[in-house]
Amino acid sequence: MGKRQRRRERQRSGGTGKQQRTPVVVRFPSLGTPLVRVEIDGDAPPDVRETCLAYWEFDEAGTWARPVSDIGSAKAVCRTVQAASTASLLTVVCPGCAGPVTVSTRSEMAASGYWRAGGLPATVTPGRAPCEDCRAAADTVRREEEALAEELRRQAERRRADNIVLWLDAHRDDPAPTETPSLQAALVLLSAAETMERTADGTFGPLSALSSPLTGSESGDADAIGELYRKGWIAPAPPVAAESLTYEDDDTVSGFYPDELTWRPAHALGENALDAREAAITRLTPHLLRDIADVRAHLADLDAGLLTAYLSGLLTRQYGEAPVPEHRLTDLHAAAREALDDGFSLGQLIAIAWSAASGAVSWGQRTPGLKPGSVSAAAVTNFGRGIGYAKDRPATEYDIPGWLPRPAVRATALSFLEQYGDGADPVGSVLSL
Template structure:
């Protein structure tokens, strides 16, 4: 037996003793590729998929072909064989990959991938001229996904730290939700058009207090200390807020929330959060949070809120602030009608009456809503009837029903356009109110239909008014709080 045979036998008995040099890892080589140069500088490399047919390879080569000046050799209309731009891009990405050799990713330094010629011009400039690029840096899709994942992890860590700190250290309990200096130095003037001055400090503070009461009442009815996100309370696309199309332009973002208008809800929730009355609840979706210059933030309408106090303490705080608000306004309000809470009540009741009118037009008569150009006129008319003429909401519902019915009959008799009928509702309603006042007619009170549900802030405002003026605003809402 020779030495070679004995060596083979030893190796077969103990293969671990075999000394083998580990192979050097090789980068995958694409033999089937084409590189194009501009001014002797490689600018574009096209790699073809394995198993590509000769015809498809020819089509891809013709599409990506670049001359020495950086211009495309052929027009796409001569290559696409009847394909549109989207179909041609799908064909190219299925059979080839184009790498921009002069445009590396700013993160991983690998060449960027271009899906079509438009992407080449966007990333590398026309004729691969670097000074003609739309932007000066780019990131490949894989690095973008990694960056998004890293940002998501940072936000999630910040959210976890926020709720951990919120659970360990109790937030300082708020002592008041109103700022009394806003009522000093004649800051509140009941004369004139108060409804047009929505930014008045007294009205704004009262709205915040009414929304706080609505939050507490909701939490009390749900036997919990958290309230749902603003975008999940109700939608204008369906019940219960007046039915489909009832609220119209009153809600700008498709939901109505607590007060009936998006801006009032956002301002009130922001103010209550700053005052420490509410804070984000742990059930808030994690994707709603984001980092703003390293500070954890969340859109007001996406947050699920919780009361920082217990239910009893929250209601006691609102009650004390309400009485404090009433005492502060005594020198400015000779009557309850001049109190900012009454103006808030009038605004809320006017919203429900307008929603009722829109519902009749859209769902019963199949007309469009009251035109946007006349919505402010209708709002002023209804608010004036509630405030100056002291009609009740039930009486305004009766006026609204008669006005819409009259307009519908007038439209059918004269074969008019439905849009004319919707616009004529405002004029007809004004005429009926003035005729009733001049003749001193007794106007009955109509109840709103069963499908109509008021915004939560209206019930809260009625309860608050009953605490200040129990005779004028009895707790039983069916009783008239105005003159017939």
């Protein structure tokens, strides 16, 4: 008796163990090697048995002895056959339990992939898919494994949440910073301090939420934050999302993504974050004053970078030209940097760049057959010439356009130089940054 038939027997008996009549067993084809065994409910009335036998009868695999329409109403016949019989493929077994593959309708027989001429094998062959019982057992195992995985995930979440609290608390015992940060990292911290003062909040970040990078590039921001953290100038501040950190196998914190955390000045600078902000500014100011020439040079580098981005953006945004070719970016940046050292302002260089782009585009429109990027390369050449012309006459100054992102550290450097560029007394005044 097949598995489905045994279940039907149990269902019909209501689980009471009531004695059932022996099922009627018929094998098809009647001549030759049997390929299909049909079991019909022993308690089924004669007309139901006849319907089942007529439904399942065949002499040659792939062809039924009679169409369903000759037996009766298709819906009624299928309902009767499903309730009272099961067909087992004698030579096709479940690859899981090795029991015969069972079907309850002709449609299921066709879906098995074996109901065609020569389709039913003469010797025992593993079926193409597990039987219903094996599939149900596999589903049960899958659900149990998923439930276990979910429970393990919840346990890991709880452990990580506890470890995040421990990780945050451990920073309260970090010693005060003793190593001076790099110039860019110091400017990032001063820029963050300005934000904290403006928002009356003792924290800043995350960097990923900023409209534009503090240093002009996301990698520059991440490097600066990583350095400030390693040298003890900043500490992470709650809340901390679990996905912002990395973990050891035991779910203790092993690292972090610097652009996804909120930060505060180190606890050793002051437990109150706003007091720690002022302490950080006070300690950084003397270092920056000693390197004030480097602050000026860094500002010039930032402005040269802005000019480079402006000319390339102008060509693409306003004129639909290619950006400045890669091999000319260095030339453009160097020309801008040299002009800044010669006393040109960024606004004056923007005016020269605007004229250089306009002239290059006009040249390109008059000159057919140019290679892609030729106009943009010509704009760089025009820019260098324009600086030379402007040295002998007053230069126009244009405002920085709103579409050009300006690094926050640029404003910080400008503010610092305005206060200390003439050697003013640093005591206390930097706190107004």
